[in-house]
Amino acid sequence: MKTPIYLDNHATTPVDPRVLDAMLPYFQEKFGNAASRNHSFGWEAEKAVEDARGKIAALIGGQPKEIVFTSGATESDNLAIKGVAEMYAEKGNHIITAVTEHKAVLDTCKRLEKRGCRVTYLPVQPDGLIDLNRLREAITPQTILISVMYANNEIGVVQPIAEIGRIAREKGVLFHSDAVQAVGKIPVDVNAGNLDLVSISGHKIYGPKGVGALWVRRRNPRVQLTAQMDGGGHERGMRSGTLNVPGIVGLGEACAICQKEMTGEAARLSELRDRLKRKLETELDEVYVNGSMEHRLPGSLNMSFAFVEGESLLMGINDVAVSSGSACTSATLEPSYVLKALGIGDDLAHTSIRFGIGRFNTAEEIDYVGNRVVDVVRKLRALSPLYEMAKEGVDLKKVEWVTE
Amino acid sequence: MYSEKVLDHYSNPRNVGSLDKRDRTVGTGMVGAPECGDVMKLQVKVNEETGVIEDAKFKTFGCGSAIASSSLATEWLKGKTLDEALTIRNTDIVNELSLPPVKIHCSVLAEDAIRAAIEDYRKKQAQPQPLEAARP
Numbered sequence: 142m143k144t145p146i147y148l149d150n151h152a153t154t155p156v157d158p159r160v161l162d163a164m165l166p167y168f169q170e171k172f173g174n175a176a177s178r179n180h181s182f183g184w185e186a187e188k189a190v191e192d193a194r195g196k197i198a199a200l201i202g203g204q205p206k207e208i209v210f211t212s213g214a215t216e217s218d219n220l221a222i223k224g225v226a227e228m229y230a231e232k233g234n235h236i237i238t239a240v241t242e243h244k245a246v247l248d249t250c251k252r253l254e255k256r257g258c259r260v261t262y263l264p265v266q267p268d269g270l271i272d273l274n275r276l277r278e279a280i281t282p283q284t285i286l287i288s289v290m291y292a293n294n295e296i297g298v299v300q301p302i303a304e305i306g307r308i309a310r311e312k313g314v315l316f317h318s319d320a321v322q323a324v325g326k327i328p329v330d331v332n333a334g335n336l337d338l339v340s341i342s343g344h345k346i347y348g349p350k351g352v353g354a355l356w357v358r359r360r361n362p363r364v365q366l367t368a369q370m371d372g373g374g375h376e377r378g379m380r381s382g383t384l385n386v387p388g389i390v391g392l393g394e395a396c397a398i399c400q401k402e403m404t405g406e407a408a409r410l411s412e413l414r415d416r417l418k419r420k421l422e423t424e425l426d427e428v429y430v431n432g433s434m435e436h437r438l439p440g441s442l443n444m445s446f447a448f449v450e451g452e453s454l455l456m457g458i459n460d461v462a463v464s465s466g467s468a469c470t471s472a473t474l475e476p477s478y479v480l481k482a483l484g485i486g487d488d489l490a491h492t493s494i495r496f497g498i499g500r501f502n503t504a505e506e507i508d509y510v511g512n513r514v515v516d517v518v519r520k521l522r523a524l525s526p527l528y529e530m531a532k533e534g535v536d537l538k539k540v541e542w543v544t545e
Numbered sequence: 546m547y548s549e550k551v552l553d554h555y556s557n558p559r560n561v562g563s564l565d566k567r568d569r570t571v572g573t574g575m576v577g578a579p580e581c582g583d584v585m586k587l588q589v590k591v592n593e594e595t596g597v598i599e600d601a602k603f604k605t606f607g608c609g610s611a612i613a614s615s616s617l618a619t620e621w622l623k624g625k626t627l628d629e630a631l632t633i634r635n636t637d638i639v640n641e642l643s644l645p646p647v648k649i650h651c652s653v654l655a656e657d658a659i660r661a662a663i664e665d666y667r668k669k670q671a672q673p674q675p676l677e678a679a680r681p
Contacts, residue, residue: 453607453608453611456608488580491580524605525604526586527579527584542584543576544578
């Protein structure tokens with residue numbers, strides 16, 4: 142076993158060697174521009190792009206022509222939300238999203254608010270899921286778009302997509318989902334989910350960085366978008382710019398591998414995640430899982446270790462790459478807005494760690510990480526005045542803290 | 546990201562522990578709040594005759610820099626008189642540990658903890674001694 146151990150697969154994933162092999166020819170021998178119609182270099186590139194389109198569409202149950210290539214999911218989210226807001230401005234100006242969305246969605250919505258749109262940010266329940274009744278109540282005749290992520294990047298909870306889609310369809314509202322964390326990890330079916338727009342990223346599924354896609358429904362209904370990038374009219378006019386052929390080939394191959402291996406891989410990752418959770422819960426007191434365990438991505442575990450500050454915990458397990466819900470390193474000192482939205486107090490949010498288990502992690506690594514975390518949490522609790530007070534029976538919520 | 550000295554204090558914190566906070570010769574300072582991600586408890590045990598700090602202990606909930614700042618503070622406090630202890634400035638801690646700007650608040654907290662502990666000790670000393678303790 143080699144250290145450091147990478148357990149931050151929600152942030153990014155390494156490129157699968159099979160994906161890299163598929164990409165390499167498109168940097169040199171097959172370097173053509175997919176838009177060149179007059180020679181074999183162009184045709185070769187175009188064929189590779191069309192193959193990739195087919196693989197991506199197949200993974201989500203869509204049609205190849207419905208795939209629009211982008212530079213990544215941030216661009217896909219921007220294109221979907223701004224593109225719909227502009228195209229359907231005459232129909233209405235109201236968008237519904239959720240407070241736990243990725244910043245690519247939230248900040249896009251905030252920008253649109255400045256341009257006159259009205260946005261409803263749905264709260265989430267303590268398990269991280271939105272309340273479908275509140276969604277229903279939020280819809281008005283002015284509502285043109287619902288944008289709710291498939292699975293959350295911080296806590297891994299999977300939203301009730303099929304139910305949201307049914308409501309959206311029933312009310313005649315378009316439904317966009319940032320499905321970056323879900324595609325390739327759990328079954329995503331655009332028709333079963335009544336989805337209209339889906340954002341996909343390459344580097345979260347063992348493909349390259351800098352490439353993504355937006356799936357845009359072409360039938361029932363035919364979704365139209367106002368392009369956000371002007372130029373040569375590529376991608377049916379929705380996204381101009383020379384196609385990133387090697388990246389697209391990589392994204393396609395990454396999707397094909399996910400489709401082939403998803404069932405077995407999801408079971409394996411769930412088992413590793415549960416093994417880690419069991420270890421931590423058996424050997425430590427006062428640890429809490431953040432977000433629903435039932436509606437959760439296979440490789441995702443977010444836990445709070447009460448009375449231990451997240452950054453000091455990360456420092457203690459410096460041969461393990463994970464991410465903390467505490468943002469002590471940033472100037473704001475604000476803990477994660479996602480954890481806060483679940484109603485988790487700032488005190489527990491500061492103690493949270495996100496474990497993202499992926500394709501290349503082994504059981505041996507998970508056991509090693511489990512042991513390291515247990516050791517460091519014990520050591521830091523011996524240092525923690527809060528743990529001492531809690532053990533003495535002091536109610537920390539009632540203490541008057543001295544702050545500046 | 547962390548200096549050698551911060552890493553050293555984090556890995557081998559000095560003077561971790563608790564003193565009896567009811568003891569007249571012990572001053573306790575607790576500053577920060579769990580919601581802010583930092584709580585420091587710093588205690589000094591003072592020789593009543595000489596006014597010299599004979600022992601110092603800490604416990605800290607916080608990032609590595611907060612742990613290092615309080616660990617360093619206890620090292621510096623031992624052997625100092627109370628007045629000398631009050632001359633310790635957060636900037637001394639910043640310099641010693643090479644703290645980056647985002648971690649300066651950790652050193653401020655440590656200075657606050659020192660002051661709070663000494664204030665607590667002096668408050669205790671100003672109160673009349675219980676009868677039993679006053680007997681020769």
